Amino acid sequence: MLSKYTIIIRDRFGGKYGGVTTIIDDFTVLDLARKKNGVGALDLELPGDFDVTLLEKDGIVEVWRSVGALPAYLEGRTFFFIRKIEKNIDAQGKKTIKVTTEDPISLLQRRVIPYEDDYAPGAPYDMATQLYDFADDMIKTIFDDGYIYNSFYAERDIASDWLVMDAKTASSIEVYKQCSWRGYLDTFQDICNDVVSQGDYLAFDLIRESVAKLRFKTYIDRLGSDKTSLIFSIENGNLVNPAMTTDFTIERNRFYVKGRLVTDLEVMSDPDEYQVSPFSMYEEVVTSGNISGYYYDLEAEGRAAIQKNRPKRKLVATLADVPSCVFGVDYGYGDTISVRYDGALYACHLDAYSIRVEGGKETIKASVEAELTI
Numbered sequence: 001m002l003s004k005y006t007i008i009i010r011d012r013f014g015g016k017y018g019g020v021t022t023i024i025d026d027f028t029v030l031d032l033a034r035k036k037n038g039v040g041a042l043d044l045e046l047p048g049d050f051d052v053t054l055l056e057k058d059g060i061v062e063v064w065r066s067v068g069a070l071p072a073y074l075e076g077r078t079f080f081f082i083r084k085i086e087k088n089i090d091a092q093g094k095k096t097i098k099v100t101t102e103d104p105i106s107l108l109q110r111r112v113i114p115y116e117d118d119y120a121p122g123a124p125y126d127m128a129t130q131l132y133d134f135a136d137d138m139i140k141t142i143f144d145d146g147y148i149y150n151s152f153y154a155e156r157d158i159a160s161d162w163l164v165m166d167a168k169t170a171s172s173i174e175v176y177k178q179c180s181w182r183g184y185l186d187t188f189q190d191i192c193n194d195v196v197s198q199g200d201y202l203a204f205d206l207i208r209e210s211v212a213k214l215r216f217k218t219y220i221d222r223l224g225s226d227k228t229s230l231i232f233s234i235e236n237g238n239l240v241n242p243a244m245t246t247d248f249t250i251e252r253n254r255f256y257v258k259g260r261l262v263t264d265l266e267v268m269s270d271p272d273e274y275q276v277s278p279f280s281m282y283e284e285v286v287t288s289g290n291i292s293g294y295y296y297d298l299e300a301e302g303r304a305a306i307q308k309n310r311p312k313r314k315l316v317a318t319l320a321d322v323p324s325c326v327f328g329v330d331y332g333y334g335d336t337i338s339v340r341y342d343g344a345l346y347a348c349h350l351d352a353y354s355i356r357v358e359g360g361k362e363t364i365k366a367s368v369e370a371e372l373t374i
Helices: 104-109 135-148 184-197 295-308
Strands: 003-010 022-024 029-035 041-047 060-067 080-089 095-102 131-134 163-165 174-177 203-210 213-219 226-232 239-247 254-258 265-269 283-287 312-319 336-341 344-358 361-372
Touching: 041 060, 080 104, 095 104, 104 184, 104 203, 131 135, 135 163, 135 174, 135 184, 135 213, 174 184, 174 295, 184 203, 184 295, 239 336, 254 295, 265 295, 283 295, 312 336, 312 344, 336 361
Parallel strands: 163 213, 226 336, 254 283
Antiparallel strands: 003 022, 003 060, 029 041, 029 344, 041 095, 060 080, 080 095, 131 174, 203 213, 239 312, 254 265, 312 361, 336 344, 344 361
8 A cells, every 4th residue: 555644844832832834745755763762763855945944953843644545643653853954965966955853752861860869759868769669650750850840940840731741550560760860761761671671561652642742651561552463474474584582692690789888789699590500600790879778779770680681582573564464554663463483473562663765665664572581
């Protein structure tokens, strides 16, 4: 089925104060990519005669895609912020304009978590290095304090006209985490990695709520929908380059966890792994000046390090469209689908994808992976 793309460019306020909204479909090149818990990007190449005054810092760009006669949908479920504008002239004198944008996850790179040792969200005492909560709620608490309501730095608050957040649900596992003077994105990724390393799923995203308005969400099952009834396989023609990897190179099984002080030390290990043979012990030091001397902080960091560095078996593959199974119609970004490989069926997350449109040709690369127990 043929796809059609429409680009909507708005000013940084989404046109709410009378700014111009521009709709275009005559772009030269479109490159869009999104990935779970990471910063996505949209690069556009526009004709050289495009009015660059319509492009501004943090201007909003939306990509709407329609397949066949079906209604258009917002690709990636969010919009993008303009971050770079280039005007180019090639050797033949052809003029083009390149626009580089980032998705809203990039907002989490713009701020740091300014918790002093005597402050953390909702706690008037030393909790900055020993936050303990359901992982999904912990992420929301930290996000709320940094972007929606902050009792110390009101200038950081973003009004509900522009940003809202889902309610807390206490749906994930409980974790410890220290986060003072770190970046929001790094911290949220660490929390999610801690959850994943214990066999559960956790992701976050900023999606379009309405024009120029975002909603912060966490996900405990998948970013999208359950499409495990769809089976991708080499036999069905919709699975390309599957690979099953068993990786021992990342293994670390004994950790010295050091905190702020010389006396802050815990030794954490995984005997099931390091006693496999006389040569199997692999040590590493976990050091952070933000970890307090409380044993549960140090032990939590050690447990997370053990889980994160266990041997892993991973199935990775690329999906291909067939008439009965089309990206954006039957499945899409964030969905869980089934992959049949080497006689077994695996539930896989479609947590990364990219689209390139050039010269009327559309190329979609959708990758799935499943992390399996060894």
